[in-house]
Amino acid sequence: MSGIAELLAAGRERRVYSGAAWSVGTAAGPEHRGWTGTRSWDGPALDGDELWDLASVTKPIVGLAVMALAEQGVLSLDGHVGDHLPEYRGGDKANLTLRQLLTHTSGIPGQVPLYRDHPTRASLLEAIRVLPLTAEPGTRVQYSSQGFILLGLIAEAASGHPLDELVERLVCAPLGMRSTVFNPDERGRARAVATEDCPWRGRTVVGEVHDENAVVLGGIGGHAGLFAPLADMELLGAALAGGGRGLLRPDTFATMTAGHTDHLALRRGLAWQGQDPVGSPVGGSFGPRAYGHTGFTGTSVWVDPATGRYAVLLTNRVHPTREGDGIAAVRHAFHDAAAALPATAGDGVARDAGSDSGSGSRSSSGSGG
Secondary structure, three states, rough: OHHHHHHHHHHHHOOOOOOEEEEEEEEOOOOOOOOEOOOOOOEEEEEOEEEEEEHHHHHHHHHHHHHOOOOOOOOOOOEHHHHHHHHOOOOOOOEEEHHHHOOOOOOOOOOOOHHHOOOHHHHHHHHHHHHHOOOOOOOOOOOHHHHHHHHHHHHHHHHHOHHHHHHHHHHHHOOOOOOOOEEEEHHHHHHHHHEEEEOOEEEEEEOOOOOHHHHOOOOOOOOOOOEEEEEHHHHHHHHOOOOOOOOOHHHHHHHHOOOOOOHHOOEEOOEEEOOOOOOOOOOOOOOOEEEEEEEEEEEEEEEEOOOEEEEOOOEEEOOOOOOOHHHHHHHHHHHHHHHHOOOOOOOOOOOEEEOOOOOOOEEEEEOOO
16 A cells, blocks of 8 residues: 555544545646545445545636636636626625635635525625625735635626536536536436535535535535546646646736735635645645645645646545544645655556455555555
8 A cells, every 4th residue: 555545544544534535646647546435434435436525626626717718808807896796886895806806815704604694595695795894905815715606706797607617618628527517416426425414404415515605506606516536636637737738828827826915924826825834734845836725625636836746635524524623634644745756657557455445445656656
């Protein structure tokens, strides 16, 4: 069993999650990949084809669609919210720019459980419209899922197409990510990994978005809602490691992944989190120009341009409960191990099945190790 397989199997033993899948590779594709554990604590062993709730990893994927629309001249990053959404004209969000939404500098507060008091799409969106700003726009990095919900609405209004269609047409189809979807169908739900035993819904969530605000929005939001298998995330990782090939022009992609908020002490790109010198969720093993995003369910994708390497980690760390912070140490250890892996050039794939049939560990490496 590889070192990464061992550390992720150990995370399962500590009950951080019931299952995990991973991939480390370059623009040429995966070099090291595998999976360990089960879809739920009483469920079947992973086989590598599962759908994972990406949670906030949805944000940069939606961001890629927004950047494609900007390339096409459909919208401008320096355009205002009020330019696209008439109901926002005259309010405190009318002059917020798309750039501020993308860099989490809009002043719109995040992590607000609006679903508790606003059980319909219309009422939740109205709640966002009147949600008071908690910082002067452009003065503070303040993570905001609500800002990305707004960004999704703007993309729809500017293009005249639903957000799920935009993500499919501008991101998934060009890369061949055929199984990445909002609202999985019955077959997709049957492949999904369990998330939380949700007190709000009164059941364990499987194949339905974990984020409650996204549930109220119908499962499709700029902030959360996408599901994907490991193979599709590898396609995304390879495209990112290749400079956004197949998605954006090199100059557009460079702008998207550059630091835009270094003067505010936290490094953020356009829809991407940069590699903060202190407090990075993936630790300090990736270089200072690295970028990526994490998801509350225990997912992440991270890229280091200095080495041309991507790292994808997919877990269900909210199963059966969101309590506990064990994923933080697992993420750090995983990215430390990913950064330390030797580059591989072999064409063969060696597989190493774990001895514990309950954990179902399997890893593969292009180097045969």
